[in-house]
Amino acid sequence: MSDGTKKIQLIVQQKPLASPELDSLVQVLQDEHGLDAYTAKYRLTGSGKALFGTGSKEKTDQLAALLRNHGYNCWEIQQTQVLFSPLRLRELAVSSDSIELICREKSFVVSRGSTVVAVLADVSGQIKERCIRRHMTQRNYRKAMHMTSMDQEEMVRSVLKGKPLVDLYLLDPKGQPQAAVRIFPGRFNAQGLGDRMTPSALRNLQIILRLVRECAGRFVLHADFGLGSLPGCQIKTLDGVYLESQEILESLTRFGWLMCDLEQDRPEAPPGVVDPALAAVAVALGQPALVAAVASGNVEAVPGLNEVVRELQAAIHDDTANDEKGEEEESEQWLPLPPERPESKISGRMLLSALGTFFAVAVFMLLSQDNTPLLRSVAKYSMKAGLIPGLLSLGFCWAGFYFIRLKRKIENTPTSRIRSMAMGLVEVHGRATRKYALVSPVSQSPCIYYRLRKYKKDSNNHWTLKSDRHSGHVPFMVEDNTGQVTVDPLGAIVRPKISRTGFPGEATLAFQGVSAEDQDEKWVEDVIYEGAMLYVLGFAQPLREKRKSLRERTVEKLRDLKLDRQALHRYDTDGDGQISEDEWQMARSDAEQDALKAHLSDGIGRKRQEEHAVIARSSQRSMPFVIAEAASEARLARNYGLFSVSLLITGLATAGFALFKLLEFLGA
């Protein structure tokens, strides 16, 4: 296949998700093979096939072994030059043991046992967009570890939704393409399909594929054209512009030839290695010919046996696939939609603050009118006498001391491990994971918290806040290396690290090029993305117990026993028709045992922290509740410290000013 002097290409089947395993593989590739980590990661992540590298056989062998060990499919090939392009199918003739594909000048026959490589391609290029959309949807509504790539069936369905066509390559026994046919749906005479012909061009295309699959000895279908990163097989330029139709067809031809090259590096089953499930079924059927043929791996030698074996394999693999699908369905975790925002309850405190605000606004409005000389003079003298600066100073000082207390609280609270977290004020550190499918409204990324503020310019060219919404009512999880716990952020001081500003009509994240001066509206989005490291200082409290306690179970058992005369009779050991104290003790002991068994089998003893505790705001308002995306607790405390010092200095300066005004007013 390939000698040592020529360069070998290593082609790899990509995987959709960047995972910790991928990170470790990339680390090995970087450390031991000197590959660039970013490039390696880029080539291994995706939905199609990519050229991983080119080099000597020895080098590619090492890389291929490493990739295969990490679960990647890969092929080592010497790329064949394209010798001819596929000819367009005009009509076809289907017989019981062959399919004749008729082109303008030539015709080709797919006979029984031949090898066919088929490429089902969407030349509109939309499959890539669909694939990206699918991954984005999965990313937004599923947990990251459950993201999957399209399987062959989904890919075929997706291609058929676009502008599909099929290239069929007939390979000779050496694996070299000997003929190639291109089938455009609806642009050939489908009468050769006979009774199978349908009015749908797409359906006819699928029927041809099915017939070729049934007829050929080996049939391989590739539907990932345009998804991977293979040289000369792209559908877009490097600038992201789609190629012309003719250029896409040329890319498709190169892709088809490359897929034929992959067939040459197909792993062959070593002699004597038999599919154990197939052998077991063959033995169970009691057919000696089948058993012998399966054992020797030479099913072609016995006429008609090929079909039997194929059916058996299909049945076995169907079962396996069904089992796997069932398991996969179980493991699939679609996140539920975020809960509705709860209706805000009006507390006495809120009522007081609302009244205060109303009063302040009313005073301000009265003062701003010309016909209120009394209030104006009150304001004037308050300012002159230093009353207003004095009040401001008090406010600054109060805030300064509040943040000093918060800083000390953060420093004084030791970090708990989630599995052993006690109820009460706790501090936990961990990675944020979503409990609901929360997506940030502008950047459209999975997040655990967002706050979106919209501003509009007023007549004085100042930004005025028009709306402010946040996801403070959506609980999320925090996970450390011992467990995970739910956090209900309602009422918390949330400190996201990422804040973005943009203007209406902008594409997500691409906002740098727009000038703020030309815009009348803008948005500011603060986000904590999923996976961020969080610091949480809050009040851990138990969730309402839904299961019965051991005592409740025991009482219930005893109550049932009292009602069941027959069961009660079993404990009447002396047969006097009465249950004595000793007999009742025995019954009670049995009921306790049964309740204990039921209690244990319910797995109550195995409850995890997330199932019975939540970190939320305490009913005691003086208790702090902070959720911060912070690199370290020390940095967070330092930030609060600096903030409080600046507030106190401002408070001191304002107090000095207030005093100066007061003395000036008093004429001292």
Add this chain to the structure above:
Amino acid sequence: MTGWIILGVLVFILAAILIYVITIYNGLVALKNNIERNWSNIDVLLKQRYDELPKLIKVCEGYMQHEQKTLEAVIKARSMASQAGTDKQKMQAQNMLTDTLKSLFMVVEKYPDLKADKSFQQLGYRITELEDQIADRREFLNESVNIYNIRLEQFPDVIIARTFNFAARTLWQIDPEHRQDVKVEFTHT
């Protein structure tokens, strides 16, 4: 006028210092009480373990007819734990209980039927889980004590601590014999 301003600023600074002193004092009181709370939180888990033990013994009794000594040791350690008065006695009793439980789980290896019993597995899991949680909370207690002790020696907290006689607390300590290297002996056959 300048004199008045300076006086006013000094009063302001003094008031700020006074509030800061109060904050420090309250912080130290909170830290001291947190240590007590963390002790009690360990007690909560110890009580849970204590309550689980009769169930474990009951399950084991049926299988371990020939291990009455081990079971009795667990029962004795449990009753000692319930009778312990001072912190030191409690710590010793709990350490003893942990040891006897370890011996019990080691002996269980000889009883495959007991090991396979679902109730025993679940109780074993629960007790192991509690042991892990107790260990975590001991570390947590030590961290609280450590923060408190550091605060007592830090400036300016040290002034408040000495003025109001805040005393340093001791960390949770294990039995000295547990610090010794494990002796491993291989029998040559």
